[in-house]
Amino acid sequence: MDVARMAIARAALDELRPGEVVNLGVGIPTLVADLITAEHRITLHSENGMLGVGPEPETGGAMDYPINASKVPVTAMPGASYFDSATSFALIRGGHIDTAIIGGLQVDEQANLANWAIPGKPLLGVGGAMDLAIGARRLIIAMTHNDRDGSSKLVPDCTLPLTAAGVVDVVITELGVFKFRNGRLTLVKLQPGHSVEEIQQHTEADFDIDL
Template sequence: MSAARERIVQRAALEIADGMVVNLGIGLPTRLADAGFGRAGVLLQSENGLLGIGPYPAEEEVDADLINAGKETVTAVAGASYFDSAESFAMIRGGHVDLAILGGMEVSAAGDLANWTVPGKLVKGMGGAMDLVQGAKRTIVIMEHRDRSGASKVKQACTLPLTGRRVVDRLITDLAVFDFPGRGAAPMRLVETLPGVTVEQVRAATEATFEL
């Protein structure tokens, strides 16, 4: 994992509090299972039917039947439970997930999220993200600030198909942390820059307008 992505994961781990049920989206969020956030009673949930995800397995611990939503092999903590997709989505839609940490391809100034389709690639579907952004008590998106071409992924308006409108509570990138008061009802706000990053650097890398 790159240094930039490692910074994002370590910063996102600070959002997890004691006793939370936390859903980890596929991709970068799954690395939080190894982040060592040191909170008591936290249960990591995967919408394919596991509550109590543990760290990634060592080679001798791999169980091909034990996977997360991204089809990666995982471990389970003591007291973990397994269930079908109907039960999993009842948890999500019923408001029993305290925090959803999702990856993103674009986030807009209004807190819109686009994270389920990749231009030019075949995608089987949007997975559980559309349910999570509506059902979780709080949604945090983590992603790199710019794409591979250097363009800002923090947009004034999303150009990719949306996962949800005004659904992001907090955005964490490798440069900064943004909040969306009232889920976009108030202007997007820069609340923190990551170590070594200036406000001017954030402005130069961000298409969206924001307040300090």
């Protein structure tokens, strides 16, 4: 188990509210599904056409279970429903998703998000990320704090192609939790074992501190 990725997923779960309809994007966000229980009273939506997504099954594969947007087999919660992609995106674009948790390549000081294209690498298309970024009532970005080369993913200005502008509400990394408050990126929580000084050292973006 990747400790850093699970720390991000647990912090993302802490941000969710009972009764919400939540969409989990590919990658780290899908880990949240395995942490949700019936007591959380959270309904998970998958953009490929499922409402009421449950955790990954202990045994069996895609021939035995439905899959989520990451092509991972999942179980269905009681009362789950299935529908076509057009209906699924109508839910997203119609403002019926309370919170979306998706990954990120860059988030900047203006709450802009870039998460779909890296120059020089094959492009798979923006997928549903743009719809979720604009359509969800609240947008949480779950991502590692730094890229593989050590560069900060929290930057003064995005240099990668934008997914959407001014849409990010919360950013969760393995180092801490940030929220945009009064137009300012603000560190509101430290992940266990990490410090403000460490975060400052690994972050290019300017941010306030309100712990």
